[in-house]
Amino acid sequence: MAVAAALALSACGSDNNSSSSSTTSAAASGSAASSCPSGTLNSAGSTAQANAISQFIKDYQTKCSGTTVNYNANGSGAGFTSFVQKQSDFAGSDYAMSTTQAAQVKSSGRCGSGEAIDIPAVGGAIAVIYNIPGVTASINLDAKTLAGIFDGTITNWNNAAIAKDNPGVTFPSLAIQPFFRSDASGTSYNFSNYLNHLGGFAAANKQWPGKAGQGAKGSAGVAAKVKSTSGGIAYDEYSYASQNNLTYAKVSNAAGDYVQLSSANAAQFIAQAQVEQTGADTHVVFNYNYSNADAYPAVLVTYEIVCGTGNDSSKLPLIKGFLGYALSSTAQSELTNLGYIPLPSNVASADVKAVDSLS
Template sequence: MKLQRKNRLRATALGALAVSGALVLTACGSDDNTGGSTPGNGDKTTAASSIDCGKAKGQLRASGSSAQKNAMDLWVKNYMAACSGVEINYNSSSSGEGIVAFNQGTVGFAGSDSALKPEEVAESKKSCKTGQGINLPMVGGPIAIGYHLEGVDKLTLDAPTLAKIFDTKIKKWNDPAIAKLNEGVNLPDKAIQAFHRSEDSGTTQNLGKYLAAAAPNEWKYEAEKKWPAPGGQAASGSSGIAAQVKQVDGAIGYFELSYAKSQNISTVAVDNGGSAPAEATSENASKAIAAAKVKGTGKDLALELDYATKADGAYPLVLVTYEVVCDTGNKPETLDTVKSFLSYAASEDGQKILTDAGYAPIPAEINAKVRETINGLS
């Protein structure tokens, strides 16, 4: 047992070094993207004209949501290319782990696919000192239902059917409930292998919110970060589920659209009761997210989504992923970097690059409030 533990610790350390090294390499190679200029603090480069480095300096550590990893990779690459001497190190783990790290004071901000719970807000006051943790919606997008079924290129499912699949009540791909939604499709007599997250996950919680809202008779579980249903197979992170779905014929799982696009994984069209099934696209997710309302108070901008929408073309299985920061009481040594980096992520240019990666920008009215709140962090 001790040997296994040492090996795990060694692997974790090597993994952390690899991530840090990759970020340093990104920074070292960034000169090629600056049009020959030498960016410094306060510079706005030709590579990313909207980035104001301000007084940013040193290293900023953050961690959390794997759902926003691909968006974060884009932001970090552009930001580090523009801001010499600044290193952003985002550890893509899970929403739950990110919030724990934030409340322990070991990171400057956390990424989370779910807004802070009241008890998490209370816990955050220990690390925020004079303030508390708040939720800043930074990126939205569809939670894709990816599948691997040889010979089946298009597949439609609805919320009740998805609920039964992930609750292992539907076990075969040629089940009558699936066949009814896919007339003319030759569905194989093959066992369904449903994959879910092994760790606490905001993506899991958002899937649970959707199933509970759109299929309340079939999905009786509370929407929590921990997977609630029996059966199925577990994998770590969105990347882990995507890898399993990619490899296993008969598999189905859930992850952000960016993972499906990057690995060429087929995705389910969702029948939300509208005139036609909605494909998992950034545009269709934006139609659902556009109806989001701010439910947070004060500087907290937590959103309420309508998972049971029946609007034509609206892909209902969506998430909004947040950056969790202190409203006041941020660490002085990282405050300027947090504000500068998140200001870029929330900027027009920062939001514009999300669509091609499979994400959906935050609605403009809400995003304006995000930028205002970031500017007032202290």
């Protein structure tokens, strides 16, 4: 699915009814999940969740005639800015608001005298995609090896550290061409968080903290660069890797075992996350020490940032209606076939309370 800079999707049908992994179960309920108010919502942000949001929009507009939901996939940082500037009714982000961002919402009066909250919406995995001529099988890449590649200390595909990870694989003498997200990105935040915990990389940051490579804008931009560059490597949201038929690596977990990327393996890791909820503000904290051999550790959860209180009264029913639908079991069951991960039941239950509390 090609994702344009802006997704303004008109009503059209979708009858996908794929089942989610047994380790996950989203079960939104209540009035928010079933309401069909008319009107228009504008939203922006995360490119990682864009393919999922576009599906939710198509299905919701089919379900609710008279409703229009626009989503501008311009990146997590830009989406947050548009939310603060009241250009968006909610923003998609691949990371929860920082203390600084929350204070910015408060000081700007974006939510009146209230505050914005984070609501986890879409689970995902981060693929390590690469383009190595002559190497078509999935290779193994240790977190420390990846940290070296993105810090510029490992610069050729025939490096001894890569060969050690991959006995029996012949790598060409070819310069490694790392690519990273040039825009403020939750995919960057989550992947650098994984490398920080298990590879000794720099601290997690939405502005990519690595020292090597070239930047590309958006998930689609990163995928395109790797696809067209011999020796290229990057991190990218799983659905983009799948849609572009890119090869992706097995990556190491806390035990040093290599884990294959699959929806089921990513779901197993996400299911171990801790849910932290303060009022309606809901955060997911990953346990990088979890080392089950079938749990893929490079993952993310996207959030919708919305006013907890102080929403435009004319928009509030539609905000609750659409977000309620996006978090429902019907919508979440679409995610696996799109290359995403349905939310675990503990996250989904917290989300229902958050959406129902919006005012």
